[in-house]
Amino acid sequence: MTKIAVMGHGVVGSGTVELFLRNRDMINRKNKLDLELGYILDIRDFPGLPYSDKFTKSIDDILNDDDVKIVAEVMGGLKYAYGFVKQCLEHGKSVVTSNKELVAEKGAELLKTAKEHGCNFLFEASTGGAIPIIRPLHRCLAGNDITAVAGILNGTTNFILTKMINENMQLDEALSLAQRLGYAEKDPTADIEGHDACRKICILSSLVFGRHVYPKWVYCEGITKITAEDVRYADAWGGAVKLIGFVKKLPDGKILPEVRPAFVCRANQLSYIDDVFNGIMVYGDGFDQVMFYGRGAGKFPTASAVLGDIIDAAKMKSTSVSQTWEDSADNSFIEDHLDAEISMYVRMDGAKREDIESIFNTPEFLSCENAPENEIAFITPKMQERLIDEKLGECGGNVLGRIMVLDL
Amino acid sequence: MTKIAVMGHGVVGSGTVELFLRNRDMINRKNKLDLELGYILDIRDFPGLPYSDKFTKSIDDILNDDDVKIVAEVMGGLKYAYGFVKQCLEHGKSVVTSNKELVAEKGAELLKTAKEHGCNFLFEASTGGAIPIIRPLHRCLAGNDITAVAGILNGTTNFILTKMINENMQLDEALSLAQRLGYAEKDPTADIEGHDACRKICILSSLVFGRHVYPKWVYCEGITKITAEDVRYADAWGGAVKLIGFVKKLPDGKILPEVRPAFVCRANQLSYIDDVFNGIMVYGDGFDQVMFYGRGAGKFPTASAVLGDIIDAAKMKSTSVSQTWEDSADNSFIEDHLDAEISMYVRMDGAKREDIESIFNTPEFLSCENAPENEIAFITPKMQERLIDEKLGECGGNVLGRIMVLDL
Numbered sequence: 166m167t168k169i170a171v172m173g174h175g176v177v178g179s180g181t182v183e184l185f186l187r188n189r190d191m192i193n194r195k196n197k198l199d200l201e202l203g204y205i206l207d208i209r210d211f212p213g214l215p216y217s218d219k220f221t222k223s224i225d226d227i228l229n230d231d232d233v234k235i236v237a238e239v240m241g242g243l244k245y246a247y248g249f250v251k252q253c254l255e256h257g258k259s260v261v262t263s264n265k266e267l268v269a270e271k272g273a274e275l276l277k278t279a280k281e282h283g284c285n286f287l288f289e290a291s292t293g294g295a296i297p298i299i300r301p302l303h304r305c306l307a308g309n310d311i312t313a314v315a316g317i318l319n320g321t322t323n324f325i326l327t328k329m330i331n332e333n334m335q336l337d338e339a340l341s342l343a344q345r346l347g348y349a350e351k352d353p354t355a356d357i358e359g360h361d362a363c364r365k366i367c368i369l370s371s372l373v374f375g376r377h378v379y380p381k382w383v384y385c386e387g388i389t390k391i392t393a394e395d396v397r398y399a400d401a402w403g404g405a406v407k408l409i410g411f412v413k414k415l416p417d418g419k420i421l422p423e424v425r426p427a428f429v430c431r432a433n434q435l436s437y438i439d440d441v442f443n444g445i446m447v448y449g450d451g452f453d454q455v456m457f458y459g460r461g462a463g464k465f466p467t468a469s470a471v472l473g474d475i476i477d478a479a480k481m482k483s484t485s486v487s488q489t490w491e492d493s494a495d496n497s498f499i500e501d502h503l504d505a506e507i508s509m510y511v512r513m514d515g516a517k518r519e520d521i522e523s524i525f526n527t528p529e530f531l532s533c534e535n536a537p538e539n540e541i542a543f544i545t546p547k548m549q550e551r552l553i554d555e556k557l558g559e560c561g562g563n564v565l566g567r568i569m570v571l572d573l
Numbered sequence: 574m575t576k577i578a579v580m581g582h583g584v585v586g587s588g589t590v591e592l593f594l595r596n597r598d599m600i601n602r603k604n605k606l607d608l609e610l611g612y613i614l615d616i617r618d619f620p621g622l623p624y625s626d627k628f629t630k631s632i633d634d635i636l637n638d639d640d641v642k643i644v645a646e647v648m649g650g651l652k653y654a655y656g657f658v659k660q661c662l663e664h665g666k667s668v669v670t671s672n673k674e675l676v677a678e679k680g681a682e683l684l685k686t687a688k689e690h691g692c693n694f695l696f697e698a699s700t701g702g703a704i705p706i707i708r709p710l711h712r713c714l715a716g717n718d719i720t721a722v723a724g725i726l727n728g729t730t731n732f733i734l735t736k737m738i739n740e741n742m743q744l745d746e747a748l749s750l751a752q753r754l755g756y757a758e759k760d761p762t763a764d765i766e767g768h769d770a771c772r773k774i775c776i777l778s779s780l781v782f783g784r785h786v787y788p789k790w791v792y793c794e795g796i797t798k799i800t801a802e803d804v805r806y807a808d809a810w811g812g813a814v815k816l817i818g819f820v821k822k823l824p825d826g827k828i829l830p831e832v833r834p835a836f837v838c839r840a841n842q843l844s845y846i847d848d849v850f851n852g853i854m855v856y857g858d859g860f861d862q863v864m865f866y867g868r869g870a871g872k873f874p875t876a877s878a879v880l881g882d883i884i885d886a887a888k889m890k891s892t893s894v895s896q897t898w899e900d901s902a903d904n905s906f907i908e909d910h911l912d913a914e915i916s917m918y919v920r921m922d923g924a925k926r927e928d929i930e931s932i933f934n935t936p937e938f939l940s941c942e943n944a945p946e947n948e949i950a951f952i953t954p955k956m957q958e959r960l961i962d963e964k965l966g967e968c969g970g971n972v973l974g975r976i977m978v979l980d981l
Contacts, residue, residue: 308880
């Protein structure tokens with residue numbers, strides 16, 4: 166018998182326990198395993214549950230029970246999770262986690278600890294919720310040179326943008342609705358400022374390119390400046406505004422990871438990912454492009470990914486050699502986003518069309534029904550972002566909106 | 574050193590060799606492997622290639638070389654492939670294949686042979702081309718009770734339907750174009766009659782539900798009766814016509830696998846999968862729904878999946894216990910499609926609207942610009958398909974088109 170322990174009995178933790186108990190017999194039969202629920206760690210009491218006898222308030226119960234081979238960390242945050250996870254790994258227990266902050270900040274270190282102790286640190290649930298992405302990236306697509314990843318990695322902001330697109334809402338109105346429906350937290354900063362998506366693109370970047378990418382090194386822009394007007398211009402242009410986390414390999418060997426809103430054209434499947442769903446597009450030399458779509462958050466969707474990792478950890482005989490990366494001493498392998506060449510959508514007033522035309526050398530002007538008369542919107546040719554900034558300064562007038570065009 | 578052998582140097586075979594040689598150093602480094610190309614089996618000569626010295630015309634070279642641990646079968650068909658694969662497995666060599674016919678017809682037997690000889694029979698490339706679907710199904714989603722799978726599994730027919738939808742072509746016109754572009758073969762039967770998609774849904778059904786589903790047991794309807802008129806009604810209804818291979822678990826424990834054209838509503842992500850791309854939606858109790866999207870065929874996309882399996886086979890220490898299924902003695906676990914309850918789109922002429930209304934008890938009538946005056950199109954309420962057939966007989970007039978509504 167192999168015992169599993171679950172640290173944290175919040176939304177994801179209770180989902181993990183419930184899904185495991187519901188499907189345990191099928192899981193054990195199909196995978197020739199003998200998994201049992203050993204402990205649930207939580208400082209709170211949960212009387213009256215069918216599994217109330219499994220609760221403990223002491224990590225030592227988990228650490229000292231040799232039958233516990235796999236621990237699911239679903240507490241979130243760094244404060245307690247980091248120490249608990251580290252201790253479990255040092256005791257040779259594999260850890261699976263849904264904690265994106267933990268992986269984005271401490272991934273390289275914890276992967277090293279796991280290796281030193283012959284166990285595994287798995288985190289399919291940390292990125293894209295239910296969507297299988299970590300394992301496909303390092304296993305199914307392992308024969309390829311992966312050149313870029315781009316995804317809608319945050320369901321809350323995608324819900325807000327979808328409401329702005331389909332129902333013509335302004336941002337604050339859509340955010341209020343998301344809060345009322347429980348899709349956004351009271352303090353929505355981590356979502357709408359892009360921090361959540363940033364942690365996820367850090368995890369994906371680290372896995373794909375083999376070096377830890379820390380969130381502080383990644384240019385991160387949220388959706389707070391997006392207006393209903395910008396959304397309408399995106400539609401007129403032939404696409405949709407999405408908050409995209411992406412990373413791409415550059416010809417000089419550096420990588421460019423960023424989180425920012427983007428105009429996504431309708432030829433790109435990501436433009437059709439609506440509401441709270443996530444989608445992750447991967448680009449490589451053999452497969453060209455594949456996309457993974459599903460629920461990026463929620464009790465059972467996240468539990469599904471946690472449970473998939475638990476089952477995998479139970480089957481693995483040694484530390485994974487491909488689901489890992491090295492730590493990075495500095496960010497010299499990361500390109501400054503201002504040096505990268507992009508096209509940008511710009512919406513201005515108070516500027517002259519002929520000035521814009523000559524400064525930007527034939528930009529693509531956009532028109533949109535009911536736009537104010539003195540408003541001009543256009544897509545710049547591709548050039549360094551710092552050059553776009555300079556040229557916008559020369560145009561006169563006010564920049565009302567500016568959004569990158571996704572070019573992948 | 575571990576040698577790999579490639580059986581067949583056609584499109585996929587040459588793609589596999591080229592992609593392997595291009596990325597070999599990266600593959601070996603990232604996965605801590607020492608893979609080398611050992612042999613390529615083909616009856617033809619290929620002089621002048623950088624790897625021309627690797628060719629052999631004798632399977633014995635492969636069977637008798639103990640350094641060959643993994644063989645990629647990319648010949649296609651059953652005639653030679655079945656015997657060669659069987660022999661390789663009996664020699665304890667793992668086999669990876671892109672051959673959907675082989676897996677759909679002989680999967681259970683070859684999986685058993687692999688188990689008996691402590692090796693693996695892997696087939697990620699047989700379904701969905703580059704799209705990771707086999708491994709996600711039995712690993713990443715392993716904690717779930719999977720209830721249904723539905724996919725666009727054939728790129729040729731999806732290209733044809735896309736042209737009918739977006740460019741208003743009739744079927745024969747779109748098929749000619751597909752042939753000119755090399756997307757359809759001279760004899761397009763296997764694609765347009767649904768046989769190719771049928772093999773793939775058999776493989777997915779077998780894997781998900783654990784019992785071999787043979788193609789002869791599956792109701793299979795191609796796209797040959799679809800007209801530009803039907804496509805326009807689908808648009809008016811709010812969806813798109815797609816050739817769908819699907820399987821679902823029924824309350825009585827039986828399963829219902831089918832291949833047929835379907836009206837797919839715009840709320841379903843599959844409706845946006847266009848051109849030669851494939852998409853596979855999976856439904857389960859924890860994750861709800863996830864979709865996998867990518868190129869379902871082609872030289873390097875298929876090679877990507879073959880290579881992913883080669884790498885996995887090299888890392889696996891024993892026969893997979895979850896990527897397998899049992900043989901089935903008969904089809905008693907498969908529901909007769911005529912007994913299943915569905916809604917259906919019907920297009921008729923020569924019938925009276927009031928007759929249809931009373932016979933079908935408030936169907937949803939559809940209207941479409943420029944439709945002939947005596948044409949009536951509607952969506953039936955949900956009922957057994959054999960009942961729909963009966964009722965259509967009572968309506969009088971001619972049935973010009975009838976397409977299932979996908980209800981997942």
